[in-house]
Amino acid sequence: GAVVSQHPSRVICKSGTSVKIECRSLDFQATTMFWYRQFPKQSLMLMATSNEGSKATYEQGVEKDKFLINHASLTLSTLTVTSAHPEDSSFYICSAKRGGQTSSYNEQFFGPGTRLTVL
Amino acid sequence: QKEVEQNSGPLSVPEGAIASLNCTYSDRGSQSFFWYRQYSGKSPELIMFIYSNGDKEDGRFTAQLNKASQYVSLLIRDSQPSDSATYLCAVNLPAAGNKLTFGGGTRVLVKP
Numbered sequence: 098g099a100v101v102s103q104h105p106s107r108v109i110c111k112s113g114t115s116v117k118i119e120c121r122s123l124d125f126q127a128t129t130m131f132w133y134r135q136f137p138k139q140s141l142m143l144m145a146t147s148n149e150g151s152k153a154t155y156e157q158g159v160e161k162d163k164f165l166i167n168h169a170s171l172t173l174s175t176l177t178v179t180s181a182h183p184e185d186s187s188f189y190i191c192s193a194k195r196g197g198q199t200s201s202y203n204e205q206f207f208g209p210g211t212r213l214t215v216l
Numbered sequence: 217q218k219e220v221e222q223n224s225g226p227l228s229v230p231e232g233a234i235a236s237l238n239c240t241y242s243d244r245g246s247q248s249f250f251w252y253r254q255y256s257g258k259s260p261e262l263i264m265f266i267y268s269n270g271d272k273e274d275g276r277f278t279a280q281l282n283k284a285s286q287y288v289s290l291l292i293r294d295s296q297p298s299d300s301a302t303y304l305c306a307v308n309l310p311a312a313g314n315k316l317t318f319g320g321g322t323r324v325l326v327k328p
Binding site: 209 | 321
């Protein structure tokens with residue numbers, strides 16, 4: 098159990114376009130999902146916390162109007178990078194936290210990541 | 217002071233030996249602790265979590281937690297070349313709600 102998928106795995110786009118990334122929990126309901134960004138040779142940086150049915154909570158320095166997050170159901174969250182620029186090129190990874198008693202210790206399960214390249 | 221600190225490495229270990237990784241954290245109220253393995257170009261994979269003082273073993277991996285000294289460690293016994301990866305320590309900070317705070321990771325190289 099605890100499988101998280103992401104789509105697409107890799108995307109190349111032109112500067113100024115928008116890109117949508119999907120994150121799905123396949124075999125459990127995720128009350129909370131997280132979006133991270135990772136630049137080469139650096140650690141994970143949390144961008145935002147996504148709760149089903151409510152607005153996302155963004156970390157300091159992350160533009161909420163640029164990185165749109167929608168958590169429409171207990172198994173799906175989407176991140177849209179609007180008006181992408183080359184500096185947005187990065188590895189975007191989502192994670193999901195299980196709801197219920199088994200989630201007492203806040204373990205997160207990561208999707209395989211999406212590599213975004215903005216030309 | 218960073219909230220979660222790890223030695224960046226690389227930690228070079230001969231095949232078959234024990235790899236010992238350490239992680240320190242600053243918030244005494246931290247409740248749960250996680251070790252993730254990340255291969256180059258891939259996303260992190262949960263190896264273990266621990267929440268009580270002492271040792272927790274799972275196969276070749278042992279996590280050790282000492283809340284008084286605010287450190288958590290990971291031992292990898294009988295290290296294999298396939299264990300070569302970056303190991304991320306993550307801590308749940310109560311003040312941060314459900315979020316995990318990650319250390320910078322320790323790169324481990326297991327040499328045949």
